[in-house]
Amino acid sequence: MKKWIWITMILTSVLVFAACADKKNDPAPAIETEGEVNEGTNATESAEVEDELPSVKVHLMDGNGKPVGTAELTEEEDALRIMVEAEGLPEGPHGFHFHEKGVCEAPDFESAGGHFNPTGASHGLDHEEGPHAGDLPNLEVGPDGTVKEEFFVENLTLTPGEENSLFHDGGTALVIHAEADDGKTQPSGNSGDRIACGVVE
Template structure:
């Protein structure tokens, strides 16, 4: 894909969105990204911001309208979110080839993220850094087919490969430069 070109295709309402994320955009290398998280019905369930830092990829997630309790949160390797199951986002982003889970002796990989805790009013917020991760460059999230952020129905157990036994995908958002 040529530098400065962005391919974006909006999905049908209620079916999610699909996008191919660029390696860079007209203003130069991508160092920030944003995500609009939607449910299978197209309703917005949160958002996220990603930012390259010297330590790695800083991620801030806000959820709203979600079921209370802990939810697995993962970066997925394909920038495509097609309802109803969001399987189009592919597997977890894993540029280092590790197993899943911070408690797995063969883990963790870059797509492993902390659980998002949602309170009784359906809201939650989380900020963390994925050490050594980047939006672009060698092994970066925004490669030719982009990346996605997914919220799962249940908590990640931080050890079961490949997905932490976190259940179905209840929200998904394509990672877009910005």
């Protein structure tokens, strides 16, 4: 009788150990950790950031150093998009250009130099040997002194190292003039004084 009891106990122990060994060999259940989830999210965010087009906001000020608006520059596939919003300007058309130096010293902004013109072209959107890379259409300011316009320019870029890049050595500035640009008079379209300026940076 005792012999059967011992045999039963030994068999029970063997079965218990065998069951424990099977559990140790089972693969651990897959657990999705918070770190793994975040890593996937960050990868997606990184991809979205890479897909974003280069963009810069230019802050415009008047001759008294007072902010008057902004111009948002965005690199598109085949053009530079310029979105301008400003206020406190005289009603009517105003010459609007990129200038060759990234310096805006009030009150006259002469520190910005001449028009941005890396190819040595003539001034004017209507000139047969133009325009300067920095020549833009006139801004049309409303009776309330505000303007909101969008332009697409094909001969400018924000990509450093390119001949027509606004981030060339010395920088560039965006200038609003007192009068309309006539599109042909050298060197600046007879557009008068510089009444607002912003550095492209």
